[in-house]
Amino acid sequence: MSEGSLYLAVVPAYNESATIVSVIEALRRHAPTFDLLVIDDGSSDDTHALADGAGAQVLRLPFNVGIGGAVQTGFVYAREHGYDFVAQVDGDGQHDSMELERLVATMEAEAVDVVCGSRFLTDDYRYPAPISRRAGIHIFAFLLSRLVGGRVSDPTSGFRLYNRRAIELFAREYPHDYPEVEAVLMLHHHRLRMLEIPVKMYTRGGGSSSISTGKSAYYMLKVLLALFVGLGRSRPSELGSDRAVATAQPGA
Amino acid sequence: MQARTQLVAILGATLLLLVVLEMVRRRRLMERYALLWLLSAIVLLALGIWTGALRTISHAIGVIYPPNALFFIGIGFILLLLLHFSAAVSRLNEQSEILAQRLALLEERLRRQEQSMSSLAHGASDSRSAELAQAAIE
Numbered sequence: 001m002s003e004g005s006l007y008l009a010v011v012p013a014y015n016e017s018a019t020i021v022s023v024i025e026a027l028r029r030h031a032p033t034f035d036l037l038v039i040d041d042g043s044s045d046d047t048h049a050l051a052d053g054a055g056a057q058v059l060r061l062p063f064n065v066g067i068g069g070a071v072q073t074g075f076v077y078a079r080e081h082g083y084d085f086v087a088q089v090d091g092d093g094q095h096d097s098m099e100l101e102r103l104v105a106t107m108e109a110e111a112v113d114v115v116c117g118s119r120f121l122t123d124d125y126r127y128p129a130p131i132s133r134r135a136g137i138h139i140f141a142f143l144l145s146r147l148v149g150g151r152v153s154d155p156t157s158g159f160r161l162y163n164r165r166a167i168e169l170f171a172r173e174y175p176h177d178y179p180e181v182e183a184v185l186m187l188h189h190h191r192l193r194m195l196e197i198p199v200k201m202y203t204r205g206g207g208s209s210s211i212s213t214g215k216s217a218y219y220m221l222k223v224l225l226a227l228f229v230g231l232g233r234s235r236p237s238e239l240g241s242d243r244a245v246a247t248a249q250p251g252a
Numbered sequence: 253m254q255a256r257t258q259l260v261a262i263l264g265a266t267l268l269l270l271v272v273l274e275m276v277r278r279r280r281l282m283e284r285y286a287l288l289w290l291l292s293a294i295v296l297l298a299l300g301i302w303t304g305a306l307r308t309i310s311h312a313i314g315v316i317y318p319p320n321a322l323f324f325i326g327i328g329f330i331l332l333l334l335l336h337f338s339a340a341v342s343r344l345n346e347q348s349e350i351l352a353q354r355l356a357l358l359e360e361r362l363r364r365q366e367q368s369m370s371s372l373a374h375g376a377s378d379s380r381s382a383e384l385a386q387a388a389i390e
Contacts, residue, residue, distance in 0.1 A: 062347075062350045062351060062354045063346075063347050063350050176282065176283070176284065177283075177284070218287075221287060222283045222284060222287060223283075225276070225283050225286065225287065225290070226276075226283050229273060229276045229277045229283075232273075232277045233277060
C-alpha cells in the first residue's frame with residue numbers, strides 16, 4: 001500500500017441486517033487501511049444502526065434510490081473527502097474482504113484505473129447462481145468484450161477498486177440499474193483502463209438480491225438498450241489525454 | 253390500407269423511434285422511461301409495415317377500416333404511457349416530500365447546534381468556559 005494514500009471501502013446495503021455486521025468486521029480485520037462507509041439505501045430494517053454499531057461511517061439515504069445511486073453516493077463522498085482509492089464491497093457478504101489486498105496490489109503493479117474481481121477467471125469457481133442469471137452475465141460478458149475490444153469475463157461483479165480518475169468520472173455520472181455492466185462501457189468510452197483478476201465469491205449470506213428473477217428480464221432489456229445507445233455516444237478524450245500520450249511514446 | 257396512409261404511419265413511427273433513441277443518447281431520457289416509448293414505436297412501426305397483421309387485428313376487434321385499428325392501438329399505448337408516468341410522478345412526489353421533511357429536520361438540528369454553540373461562546377466570561385467553547389467549536 002502506498003504511504004499516505006487514503007482508501008475508502010464503500011458498502012452499499014439495502015436491508016442487509018443479516019450480514020452487514022460480519023461484512024464490516026471482516027473488512028476491519030482484513031483491510032485495516034480502508035475507511036469504511038456504508039450507504040444504507042433506504043432500508044426498512046436496522047441496517048444503518050448495525051453498521052454504525054460495528055464502527056462504520058454510515059450515510060442513510062432517505063429513500064431507496066437503487067444500487068447505482070447508492071454506489072454513486074460513495075463516489076461523491078470519496079471525492080469530497082479526497083480519497084485516492086475506493087473499493088466497492090457488497091453488503092451481502094458475497095465478496096471476500098481478504099481479496100481486497102490483492103485488488104490493491106494489482107492496482108499498484110499495473111497502471112490501471114479500475115481493478116475488478118471476477119468470478120469466472122479461474123476454472124474452479126463455484127458460483128451456484130440460477131441458470132437465468134448466469135446466462136445474463138455471459139451475454140453481457142460476450143457483448144462487452146466485443147464492444148471494448150478486450151476480454152470482460154464478469155461484467156456484473158461489484159467487487160471493484162477505483163483510482164482517483166475513476167472516482168472523478170463516476171462521481172459525475174454513474175449508471176442507474178445493474179450499473180456495473182454499463183460502467184465498464186463508460187470506462188472504455190472515457191479511455192480509462194480496467195483489469196480483471198480472479199477472486200472467490202460466496203453465495204449470499206442472507207437477505208435477498210436486489211434483482212429478483214422476475215425483474216431480471218426487464219433489467220436485461222434496459223441494460224441492453226443502455227449499451228446499444230451508449231455505442232452512439234462520442235468518446236471524450238480530455239480525461240484520458242495523458243494516457244494517450246503515454247501510450248504514444250512508450251520510451252519517454 | 254392506402255399506400256399514402258401506410259407511408260405516413262411508417263414515417264411517424266420511425267421518427268418517434270429515432271427521437272426516443274436520440275434523447276436517450278443525450279441523456280435527456282432515462283432508459284427506464286424510454287422502454288415503453290420504444291415498445292410503442294416498434295409496435296406501431298411493425299403494424300405500419302406488416303399490413304396483414306393490422307388487418308387481422310382490425311377484424312378481431314371489429315374495426316372495418318384497418319388504419320383506424322392503428323389509431324386504436326396508438327391510443328392504447330398513449331393510455332399506458334400516461335398511467336406509467338402518473339405512477340412515476342406519484343413516486344417522485346412521495347420522494348420529494350420525504351426530502352423536504354428530512355431537510356426541515358436537518359435545518360432545525362443545525363440551528364439548534366449553532367445556537368448552543370454561540371451561547372457557549374457568549375457565556376464564556378472566564379477562561380475555563382472559553383476553553384470549553386473552543387473545544388466545542390473544534
